[in-house]
Amino acid sequence: xxxxxxxxxxxxxxxAVMAAGTAGAYELVIPALDFRxxxxxxxxxxxxxxxxxxxxxxxxxxxxxxxxxxxxxKFKIVHCETEYNTQKGxxxxxxTKGEPPSGGLVYQPLSTGITYQxxxxxxxxxxxxxxxxxxxxxxxxxxxxxxxxxxxxTYWSQxxxxxxxxxxxxxxxxxxxxxxxxxxxxxxxxxxEPIRTLEALAKKxxxxxxxxxxxxxxxxxxxxxxxxxxxxxxxxxxxxxxVMNQVAIKxxxxxxxxxxxxxxxxxxxxxxxxxxxxEAAKGYLSGTFHARGxxxxxxxxxxxxxxxxxxxxxxxxxxxxxxxxxxxxxxAAMWTTEAIRTAMKMHNTIEVRGKHVRDGFENLDVDExxxxxLGLEGFTxxxxxxxxxxxxxxxxxxxxxxxxxWNIVSEGYYEPDREVVNRLIKEDSEKYAKDNNITPRxx
Amino acid sequence: MLFFVETVISGLLAGVMYSLVALxxxxxxxxxxxxxxxxxxxxxxxxxxxxxxxxxTVPFTHQIxxxxxxxxxxxxxxxxxxxxxxAILIERLVLRHLINQEPIILFMMTLGLAYVLEGAGDxxxxxxxKVLDLGLxxxxxxxxxxxxxxxxxxxxxxxxxVAAVLVAVLAIFFQRxxxxxxxxxxxxxxxxxxxxxxxxxxxxxxVWAAAGIVALVAGIMWGAKSGIQFSLSLIALKALPVLILxxxxxxxxxxxxxxxxxxxxxxxxxxxxxxVGGAIENWFAYMLALAFLLVRPEGLFGxxxxxxx
Numbered sequence: 209x210x211x212x213x214x215x216x217x218x219x220x221x222x223x224a225v226m227a228a229g230t231a232g233a234y235e236l237v238i239p240a241l242d243f244r245x246x247x248x249x250x251x252x253x254x255x256x257x258x259x260x261x262x263x264x265x266x267x268x269x270x271x272x273x274x275x276x277x278x279x280x281x282k283f284k285i286v287h288c289e290t291e292y293n294t295q296k297g298x299x300x301x302x303x304t305k306g307e308p309p310s311g312g313l314v315y316q317p318l319s320t321g322i323t324y325q326x327x328x329x330x331x332x333x334x335x336x337x338x339x340x341x342x343x344x345x346x347x348x349x350x351x352x353x354x355x356x357x358x359x360x361x362t363y364w365s366q367x368x369x370x371x372x373x374x375x376x377x378x379x380x381x382x383x384x385x386x387x388x389x390x391x392x393x394x395x396x397x398x399x400x401e402p403i404r405t406l407e408a409l410a411k412k413x414x415x416x417x418x419x420x421x422x423x424x425x426x427x428x429x430x431x432x433x434x435x436x437x438x439x440x441x442x443x444x445x446x447x448x449x450x451v452m453n454q455v456a457i458k459x460x461x462x463x464x465x466x467x468x469x470x471x472x473x474x475x476x477x478x479x480x481x482x483x484x485x486x487e488a489a490k491g492y493l494s495g496t497f498h499a500r501g502x503x504x505x506x507x508x509x510x511x512x513x514x515x516x517x518x519x520x521x522x523x524x525x526x527x528x529x530x531x532x533x534x535x536x537x538x539x540a541a542m543w544t545t546e547a548i549r550t551a552m553k554m555h556n557t558i559e560v561r562g563k564h565v566r567d568g569f570e571n572l573d574v575d576e577x578x579x580x581x582l583g584l585e586g587f588t589x590x591x592x593x594x595x596x597x598x599x600x601x602x603x604x605x606x607x608x609x610x611x612x613x614w615n616i617v618s619e620g621y622y623e624p625d626r627e628v629v630n631r632l633i634k635e636d637s638e639k640y641a642k643d644n645n646i647t648p649r650x651x
Numbered sequence: 652m653l654f655f656v657e658t659v660i661s662g663l664l665a666g667v668m669y670s671l672v673a674l675x676x677x678x679x680x681x682x683x684x685x686x687x688x689x690x691x692x693x694x695x696x697x698x699x700x701x702x703x704x705x706x707x708t709v710p711f712t713h714q715i716x717x718x719x720x721x722x723x724x725x726x727x728x729x730x731x732x733x734x735x736x737x738a739i740l741i742e743r744l745v746l747r748h749l750i751n752q753e754p755i756i757l758f759m760m761t762l763g764l765a766y767v768l769e770g771a772g773d774x775x776x777x778x779x780x781k782v783l784d785l786g787l788x789x790x791x792x793x794x795x796x797x798x799x800x801x802x803x804x805x806x807x808x809x810x811x812x813v814a815a816v817l818v819a820v821l822a823i824f825f826q827r828x829x830x831x832x833x834x835x836x837x838x839x840x841x842x843x844x845x846x847x848x849x850x851x852x853x854x855x856x857x858v859w860a861a862a863g864i865v866a867l868v869a870g871i872m873w874g875a876k877s878g879i880q881f882s883l884s885l886i887a888l889k890a891l892p893v894l895i896l897x898x899x900x901x902x903x904x905x906x907x908x909x910x911x912x913x914x915x916x917x918x919x920x921x922x923x924x925x926x927v928g929g930a931i932e933n934w935f936a937y938m939l940a941l942a943f944l945l946v947r948p949e950g951l952f953g954x955x956x957x958x959x960x
Contacts, residue, residue, distance in 0.1 A: 244778060245769075245773060245778065245881070246881060247880070247881050247882030247884075247885060248882075249773075249778035249779075249880075249881055250778060250779050250780040250880050250881075253778055253779065395929075395930045419929070420929055421928070421929040421930035422930065423930045423932070423933045425882040425885055426882075427873070427876075427877060427882055427883075427885065427886060427889075428665065428668075428889065428932075430661050430662075430665050430804075430917060431658075431661075431916070431917050431920035431921050431924065431932055432920075434654075434657065434658055434661060434802075434917070434921055435921060435924075435925075437657075437802060438654050438921075450880075450882060451877050451880055451882040454780065454877045454878055454880075455876060455877045458789070458876060458877065461789075461790060462789065462790045462791050462802075462804055463791060463802060464791065464796070480779065480780045483780060483782055483878065484780065484782050484877060484878035486782070488790070524712060524713040524714055524777070
């Protein structure tokens with residue numbers, strides 16, 4: 209009997225090795241740096257579910273990603289818990305980057321802190337980092353940051369787009385002169401990212417800018433809101449995350465700050481952020497680059513193949529499919545798969561590695577027609593990446609909480625202030641290149 | 652001037668919120684000499700359990716069944732029951748086996764307990780933000796704001812009243828009841844308490860149950876501000892300077908320490924913060940506590956320990 213017990217796993221392992229060795233068994237390793245525990249878990253879970261579900265749906269529906277009929281590779285999602293902790297994030301990167309057979313193909317760290325740490329490592333390991341709408345803004349300069357991609361828009365583009373929106377609300381950008389705009393920010397690399405842009409924009413448009421830092425995790429913000437109450441800014445912007453968002457929105461309601469003059473970054477605009485305040489948060493605004501809701505063919509396929517098919521990593525989440533952060537995870541997975549698909553076509557193989565996927569990202573072109581084919585028509589903006597511009601369009605829409613759900617209220621997407629943003633990107637990326645002895649490549 | 656008054660009032664009320672957390676630490680330290688690192692997680696666990704009972708969440712599945720949703724009074728009672736049961740389990744499974752161990756061993760035990768409780772809370776009730784709807788008031792007092800231009804948070808006023816009642820009950824409990832006196836005897840010397848017939852096991856179960864109930868109160872008040880979520884466990888960090896300042900074994904110390912820390916950090920942040928880059932309130936609280944530590948190592952109200960050398 210003991211002998212039989214030993215032989216059974218041994219036989220299974222041998223069969224697994226044989227199967228792995230056969231043609232067509234190549235798998236595309238997607239490391240998923242999740243945070244399903246810790247203080248930021250409420251935001252990490254929906255994103256992680258959206259990210260994983262899209263890959264699983266493609267595995268179940270299409271047999272993975274195909275170069276041509278019958279030549280497909282399935283996704284192998286390798287989960288690693290970061291707890292939104294930079295050190296753990298780097299450990300996860302080291303642990304998963306060599307995962308066979310393809311090695312980690314692309315990293316989505318979902319943390320500006322982790323992204324900053326991975327920038328030098330990824331270049332050496334030849335693995336692209338896709339910091340979607342977060343991370344180091346100047347990495348948008350592809351001449352310096354060959355391995356980093358941050359479409360569809362950076363924090364600097366977003367900050368300038370929000371100022372344009374405020375200009376529209378004030379009856380013209382020239383009316384910003386003399387206005388007071390405060391930034392309430394998470395006291396971290398992430399929260400401090402837009403300050404430079406806002407300072408430059410304040411100089412350009414003549415408004416008064418003040419930053420108010422909130423320490424991690426942001427459970428107690430009374431002092432910050434006392435200052436806001438005293439200084440009475442015309443607008444408050446927020447670069448928050450996790451509990452900081454919920455507390456800030458409650459405090460804003462509490463001091464009767466007009467909610468339709470309070471705008472969050474796109475990481476401060478999910479259902480979780482407004483739910484504790486409910487109806488009272490009505491009117492609160494935030495940036496976004498995709499729609500909410502599950503009324504798209506791609507979502508229906510996720511329900512059918514992933515949740516009803518018993519393949520979901522978090523089956524209890526079914527009723528929340530379509531929430532803002534779920535859709536953000538989904539859109540990240542969509543652009544990632546399109547980059548891998550592009551890499552397969554460019555190199556005419558399904559056996560792509562990180563360096564090939566980098567090429568895929570640099571030639572990514574997901575237009576309206578492609579979005580329709582993917583079952584995501586009208587869901588987000590078209591994205592085209594070039595060697596020089598790793599950010600893509602940089603456009604931002606504004607959504608508003610109506611007490612029950614988020615709705616896009618801006619007429620289309622706002623273009624960033626390229627004059628200011630590009631100048632800052634050039635300055636910062638050139639300084640980075642100089643400090644790190646990088647010779648910018650020709651594009 | 653009005654703004655200064657507003658800042659001080661906000662500081663006092665925030666201080667009460669810190670005191671609510673600090674009280675749980677004091678209870679266990681007073682009765683067992685153990686610094687309970689898990690107190691913040693106990694507040695989280697109690698809050699998660701209460702929110703779960705209120706919404707009708709089925710444990711482990713994280714699915715909501717409205718038929719199981721309890722009215723607030725029943726949910727609070729059921730949560731108190733869970734915290735008492737938890738205290739009994741901690742005593743039976745852990746503390747009983749650690750009698751007469753060094754304080755550092757007991758401290759390490761609470762460190763482990765914090766992780767176990769956090770994991771259990773996640774498994775039982777899930778990690779998403781839970782809205783705590785107990786009908787507590789929120790927002791500014793309209794009357795004060797409209798008539799005097801003074802901003803006072805109604806929830807924090809309720810927290811102050813609750814803290815006052817809690818302190819009165821605890822003071823009576825420790826000073827006037829037999830169990831309270833036994834608790835103090837156990838805190839002084841385990842073996843001496845045992846020799847006069849005090850059951851250490853019962854006393855520990857009682858004190859952990861009391862700390863669990865205090866954690867529930869803190870969880871409710873903090874959870875009403877931000878929803879119940881895992882960052883709630885970090886409120887323990889807010890209680891530490893309060894304890895250093897007020898003394899680890901003093902109930903009045905937890906209150907007075909909370910008030911001093913609350914006012915100190917708010918005044919510093921509002922008036923000093925803008926000149927030094929802001930976000931100073933967290934470290935300012937610790938700095939204030941350390942300054943007191945240099946003058947009175949046992950804290951403002953802590954028991955002065957005299958040892959024969």
